[in-house]
Amino acid sequence: DTEVTQTPKHLVMGMTNKKSLKCEQHMGHRAMYWYKQKAKKPPELMFVYSYEKLSINESVPSRFSPECPNSSLLNLHLHALQPEDSALYLCASSREYEQYFGPGTRLTVT
């Protein structure tokens, strides 16, 4: 099984809202990733967690707050977002080098 699940599939939020994106994998992978993808662009790395510790933060604004409660679960907490944060947010996991992606959450900030 190479499945990564993400919820919700779609999210519309106002600039004053607080919401969270959830990602889950049960493949025993030790690294999990958040990516942001704008239309007609490649995915851009936001955060990497390896062995449940934040190992890479690509200078992401503090209105995005990642959390890794355990080795199977990754959250992205959203607060005071801007309209330009509207994008497809993708989660991935990997055992070593090979990454597997979830279906993504389409976020619209109004």
Next chain:
Amino acid sequence: GIQVEQSPPDLILQEGANSTLRCNFSDSVNNLQWFHQNPWGQLINLFYIPSGTKQNGRLSATTVATERYSLLYISSSQTTDSGVYFCAVERGTSYDKVIFGPGTSLSVIP
């Protein structure tokens, strides 16, 4: 940082035709993956291929690491092959930053 280029940027094929997509990278890499992003946004693993040749059905890939390029071959294309093809590379150890190329947008018409 490492630069990744893909060509062609756009490709339109008649169903049944063959095609070759190219990925060039500017430095040595430990990891190279090819992905297909379908029209719904799902990124699907095609190949993990830091070197050598692999085949999976109508698709095959070759990476020549010493010359810093990889090729993805699609034979007997089908409409379901439409979407964007990305190559992604990783320089360092596992769980490092993955850099995506800009992608090749493929449309297969009946």
